[in-house]
Amino acid sequence: MRLRVNGADIEVEATNDEMLLAVLRRAGFSSVRETCGIGVCGACSVLVDGETVSGCLTLARAAVGREIGTAEGLAADDPVARAFADAHAFQCGFCTPAMVLTAKRLLEETPSPDEDEIRVAMSGNLCRCGSYVKIVEAVRAAAR
Amino acid sequence: MHSIVTGRVQYSQDVDLPGMLHARILRSPYAHARIRGVDASAVPEGCVALLPDDVRGYASYGAQIQDETVLALDRALYAGDPVAAVAAPTRREATEALYAIDVDYEELPAVFDPVEAAQPSVVLVHETAAISESDAAYFDLRPQSGTNVCHRFRIRHGDDPDVVFDDCEAVVDRTFRTAGAQHAMMEPHASVARWDNERLEVWTGTQTPFNLRGELARIFDLREEDVRIVCPPMGGAFGAKTFVRLEAIAAALARKAGRPVKVVLDRAEEFQTLNRHPAVVRVKLGARADGTFVACRIWCWADTGAYADCGPGVAQKMGFAGPGPYRWEHAWVDADCVYTNLPPNGAFRGYGQMQSTWARELAVDLLADELGLDPLELRLRNLLREGERYVTGEEMHDVHYAECLEAAARAVRWDEGRRGKGLAVLLKGMQTPSKAEIVLEEGDDGTYTIRCATVEMGQGARRAISLLAAEELGVDVSRVRFPDPDTDLVPYDTRTTSSRSTYVMAEAIRDAVRNGGHGRMEIPGGLDPDTGQGVASHHWHQGAAAAEVRVDEETGVFEVTRLHAAIYAGRVVNRPGAELQNEGSMIMGLGTALFESIDVVDGQIANPNLSDYEIPAFADVPRELTHDLIEHEGSEIHGLGETALPPVPAAIGNALGSLGVHVTELPMTPESVLEAVDARDKLSQGAGAR
Numbered sequence: 001m002r003l004r005v006n007g008a009d010i011e012v013e014a015t016n017d018e019m020l021l022a023v024l025r026r027a028g029f030s031s032v033r034e035t036c037g038i039g040v041c042g043a044c045s046v047l048v049d050g051e052t053v054s055g056c057l058t059l060a061r062a063a064v065g066r067e068i069g070t071a072e073g074l075a076a077d078d079p080v081a082r083a084f085a086d087a088h089a090f091q092c093g094f095c096t097p098a099m100v101l102t103a104k105r106l107l108e109e110t111p112s113p114d115e116d117e118i119r120v121a122m123s124g125n126l127c128r129c130g131s132y133v134k135i136v137e138a139v140r141a142a143a144r
Numbered sequence: 145m146h147s148i149v150t151g152r153v154q155y156s157q158d159v160d161l162p163g164m165l166h167a168r169i170l171r172s173p174y175a176h177a178r179i180r181g182v183d184a185s186a187v188p189e190g191c192v193a194l195l196p197d198d199v200r201g202y203a204s205y206g207a208q209i210q211d212e213t214v215l216a217l218d219r220a221l222y223a224g225d226p227v228a229a230v231a232a233p234t235r236r237e238a239t240e241a242l243y244a245i246d247v248d249y250e251e252l253p254a255v256f257d258p259v260e261a262a263q264p265s266v267v268l269v270h271e272t273a274a275i276s277e278s279d280a281a282y283f284d285l286r287p288q289s290g291t292n293v294c295h296r297f298r299i300r301h302g303d304d305p306d307v308v309f310d311d312c313e314a315v316v317d318r319t320f321r322t323a324g325a326q327h328a329m330m331e332p333h334a335s336v337a338r339w340d341n342e343r344l345e346v347w348t349g350t351q352t353p354f355n356l357r358g359e360l361a362r363i364f365d366l367r368e369e370d371v372r373i374v375c376p377p378m379g380g381a382f383g384a385k386t387f388v389r390l391e392a393i394a395a396a397l398a399r400k401a402g403r404p405v406k407v408v409l410d411r412a413e414e415f416q417t418l419n420r421h422p423a424v425v426r427v428k429l430g431a432r433a434d435g436t437f438v439a440c441r442i443w444c445w446a447d448t449g450a451y452a453d454c455g456p457g458v459a460q461k462m463g464f465a466g467p468g469p470y471r472w473e474h475a476w477v478d479a480d481c482v483y484t485n486l487p488p489n490g491a492f493r494g495y496g497q498m499q500s501t502w503a504r505e506l507a508v509d510l511l512a513d514e515l516g517l518d519p520l521e522l523r524l525r526n527l528l529r530e531g532e533r534y535v536t537g538e539e540m541h542d543v544h545y546a547e548c549l550e551a552a553a554r555a556v557r558w559d560e561g562r563r564g565k566g567l568a569v570l571l572k573g574m575q576t577p578s579k580a581e582i583v584l585e586e587g588d589d590g591t592y593t594i595r596c597a598t599v600e601m602g603q604g605a606r607r608a609i610s611l612l613a614a615e616e617l618g619v620d621v622s623r624v625r626f627p628d629p630d631t632d633l634v635p636y637d638t639r640t641t642s643s644r645s646t647y648v649m650a651e652a653i654r655d656a657v658r659n660g661g662h663g664r665m666e667i668p669g670g671l672d673p674d675t676g677q678g679v680a681s682h683h684w685h686q687g688a689a690a691a692e693v694r695v696d697e698e699t700g701v702f703e704v705t706r707l708h709a710a711i712y713a714g715r716v717v718n719r720p721g722a723e724l725q726n727e728g729s730m731i732m733g734l735g736t737a738l739f740e741s742i743d744v745v746d747g748q749i750a751n752p753n754l755s756d757y758e759i760p761a762f763a764d765v766p767r768e769l770t771h772d773l774i775e776h777e778g779s780e781i782h783g784l785g786e787t788a789l790p791p792v793p794a795a796i797g798n799a800l801g802s803l804g805v806h807v808t809e810l811p812m813t814p815e816s817v818l819e820a821v822d823a824r825d826k827l828s829q830g831a832g833a834r
Contacts, residue, residue, distance in 0.1 A: 090149065
């Protein structure tokens with residue numbers, strides 16, 4: 001099937017029952033990561049037509065004809081990614097690309113979120129290293 | 145920009161070799177069963193099955209006791225024990241091929257409770273206990289023959305407390321329990337193995353590259369130099385990625401298939417691979433009327449599951465941290481590491497010391513109640529001071545327990561009233577004895593390359609060690625490179641555990657700069673397992689926590705409104721990293737305190753996923769989560785990777801205790817809080833009726 005990822009069309013071999021997570025990883029988008037596999041942790045979050053979805057719960061087939069966004073598509077000077085780097089808002093970094101995408105989506109909808117809004121919007125992304133305090137700081141800094 | 149933020153960093157699960165096959169593992173559904181036969185004749189062509197008979201010739205292994213084989217051979221010892229494995233061109237085909245393997249099991253009786261399992265004449269999980277030859281068997285082990293106790297550690301300081309308690313004005317005797325927990329690092333275990341003639345190469349997420357090299361060499365009868373371990377950064381580890389995990393299966397399959405093989409666990413399998421020791425800790429403390437501590441008696445039962453792994457060491461640390469940083473005239477400890485038919489338990493951030501800190505610090509508050517003394521005052525009166533001796537006989541230096549505790553108390557405004565507030569203080573050992581080496585190679589272009597076995601797992605070791613090297617070399621850190629550890633290229637190091645790396649590598653770097661680029665650091669010490677005398681820790685990790693809670697007594701639901709940890713850092717090397725480690729430890733401690741529990745039904749884990757097994761999320765972080773990194777001019781660097789975890793559950797437990805709500809079991813669920821509220825109310829009604 002043909003997918004449009006980060007603005008480029010790619011041809012992938014996938015069956016109709018395969019999830020976007022597995023298909024994107026096979027296609028080399030290794031910033032999309034599996035942790036729970038059941039839509040709880042958010043580590044496989046990607047953007048589909050601008051909305052964050054769990055790659056492990058979204059059929060690849062359902063994303064055909066839509067714009068898929070992963071961290072690989074972030075601009076070199078992406079301000080949200082920059083804010084995460086400046087705030088040291090990560091430890092192992094496994095959850096970070098999905099955190100950045102989720103924060104970008106939040107800031108599109110709510111350009112100046114307060115702490116409660118950040119916590120709610122990011123609640124579907126888990127960080128086992130517990131970098132939450134600095135992630136909130138990063139999102140606030142990106143909003144400024 | 146940092147490769148972590150852009151997602152370009154490559155973890156072991158991202159390693160991709162030409163011609164590589166993907167493997168899945170077939171696991172026993174029974175907690176204890178005889179394997180009467182394994183029939184893999186229906187496995188489709190193009191798949192390679194690894195069966196017990198394929199690995200019978202390989203040596204057994206184990207970090208501290210040689211009780212593991214590449215696959216279960218004749219008996220499966222827990223629900224989840226690997227019995228076979230399949231490699232196939234895709235993960236999906238490997239998964240499907242598992243269903244084509246038919247195993248004939250005969251179910252056997254099993255044992256799941258560590259106290260019961262420690263008794264004579266129950267199910268014996270292992271018939272014998274051969275001490276491991278690996279570098280992780282660094283102390284004398286004391287398996288109790290004919291029982292499931294694979295190590296018994298004891299402290300015998302002073303007289304038998306049972307005699308002394310009669311002379312104490314206040315005595316507390318209480319038994320506490322802690323649940324099993326999952327590391328739940330975001331990146332699962334992932335290993336890739338490749339054979340190049342008779343040379344084995346493994347890319348794997350491991351905290352113990354040299355232990356792994358030695359073990360694989362023994363298993364496959366190779367020279368150590370013919371095993372190469374490469375360590376990409378890990379997406380979290382927290383102790384789970386220590387010693388041999390998937391590497392032996394990957395290597396055996398790769399040898400049989402004649403192609404590289406990759407194994408990545410799914411989330412449910414993580415719960416069947418390594419967890420934190422559930423423990424039962426009985427604490428009996430005695431004091432004089434003026435609050436002077438006299439006697440301390442502790443019994444620990446650490447449930448190590450079906451294979452010992454490093455459980456003996458965990459039990460020993462649980463035991464020797466048990467008496468806490470206090471002056472005891474008499475202290476006796478018995479800590480048993482006990483086999484059960486549960487998945488193996490091993491290293492977990494804090495290494496047994498959360499369990500005994502939880503028990504002792506709650507008991508200290510109960511003792512304060514008995515004595516009618518303020519718990520802060522009681523602790524300060526008895527905390528160890530500079531130059532005093534611990535119950536192991538070692539002299540304590542660079543001592544800051546009181547400073548940590550007072551900082552924690554200030555953060556919750558202890559002096560303004562203590563209802564709803566709790567404190568806890570701890571000491572935590574650093575791996576002793578141990579060895580570290582580092583090589584600093586100067587390049588032609590003015591750069592330096594660090595050859596060091598310390599692995600990166602999110603703790604910021606690469607940054608901290610690079611900063612230290614740059615400082616000693618007098619160059620900017622941008623000129624320092626620190627490639628992924630590769631045992632072909634880096635010198636020996638004991639392992640990346642117990643918050644030791646920043647400290648030992650700082651010392652090794654200093655030595656390297658003095659000695660032509662090759663530096664060494666060796667820490668002597670160790671304990672006599674029968675008396676607990678010797679040197680438990682080269683220096684001690686010191687810390688305290690304070691918590692404030694608000695309880696809904698109708699439902700038992702409570703909120704941690706404020707959490708503070710004060711940790712002795714000595715000297716901070718990498719401030720953002722140090723802050724993250726402290727915050728992360730506190731948040732992980734919060735999960736342990738409030739909801740993390742592996743639920744077992746008939747030996748099978750009932751919640752092996754991140755929906756039913758909850759880990760802390762944004763919403764769980766207290767509004768006021770603060771911490772101190774205490775530094776002193778000229779002090780040694782003290783590791784910070786885990787010190788803030790163990791005191792958190794105890795501080796929260798004591799905050800509940802300040803309201804008369806005495807919970808003894810972790811996690812502190814709303815149900816258990818409600819039960820404790822009812823018990824308190826019943827007691828006060830009873831007192832009223834009299």
